[in-house]
Amino acid sequence: xxxxxxxxxxxxxxxxxxxxxxxxxxxxxxxxxxxxxxxxxxxxxxxxxxxxxxxxxxxxxxxxxxxxxxxxxxxxxxxxxxxxxxxxxxxxxxxxxxxxxxxxxxxxxxxxxxxxxxxxxxxxxxxxxxxxxxxxxxxxxxxxxxxxxxxxxxxxxxxxx
Ligand SMILES: [Cu+2]
Numbered sequence: 001x002x003x004x005x006x007x008x009x010x011x012x013x014x015x016x017x018x019x020x021x022x023x024x025x026x027x028x029x030x031x032x033x034x035x036x037x038x039x040x041x042x043x044x045x046x047x048x049x050x051x052x053x054x055x056x057x058x059x060x061x062x063x064x065x066x067x068x069x070x071x072x073x074x075x076x077x078x079x080x081x082x083x084x085x086x087x088x089x090x091x092x093x094x095x096x097x098x099x100x101x102x103x104x105x106x107x108x109x110x111x112x113x114x115x116x117x118x119x120x121x122x123x124x125x126x127x128x129x130x131x132x133x134x135x136x137x138x139x140x141x142x143x144x145x146x147x148x149x150x151x152x153x154x155x156x157x158x159x160x161x
Contacts, residue, residue: 053077054141056084056122059151061141066158071133078122084148088117088132089140095154098140104150106142113140121145134159 052072054063057080076086089106091098091113099110108115116139122128142154 054086055079056086056143056153058082059143059148059153061086061143061153061155063141063155063157065156066160067132067134069134069136069159069161071131073129073131075127075129076119076122077127078124081124083121083123083145084143084153085121085145086117086119086128086130087115087142087144088134089142090114090116090134090137091140092138095140095142095156098149103146105146106144106149108144136161 052064052067052074054061054074054076056062056076056078063074078084087106087108089098093112098113099107101107106113108118116134117130117132119128119130136159139157139159140154141157142149
């Protein structure tokens with residue numbers, strides 16, 4: 001009885017081993033791990049070290065709603081289809097109370113607002129790096145190309161201490 005049982009066990013083990021081998025062989029062919037791919041969240045949004053980003057498009061200025069006071073670098077990109085610009089005004093005024101010219105654009109030297117940063121237009125797909133040095137207060141980040149402010153191309157940013 002003992003011998004017979006051992007024989008059955010060893011036959012079973014041999015069969016299992018063979019089955020195992022034929023099952024794992026194809027897996028070893030197809031199972032090679034794919035080359036590591038970069039995480040998408042790490043890839044595209046390259047920005048200057050410690051800097052902020054501003055994205056311009058029709059008709060939005062997308063930037064963090066709060067920024068730290070002091071010197072900072074901001075990378076401005078134009079994600080839209082037409083040229084845009086980024087102006088930064090400091091003022092306690094609401095955006096709707098900014099001094100306007102007859103066409104609805106902001107009068108850049110107007111009363112109660114201070115233009116603190118200006119630059120060249122940014123072409124579609126282009127970018128521009130700008131250094132800001134902002135004291136605490138309320139700011140308007142805006143595109144003042146004729147018609148763009150009127151179309152809503154601005155955002156309010158609070159600079160904290
Ligand atoms: Cu614009």
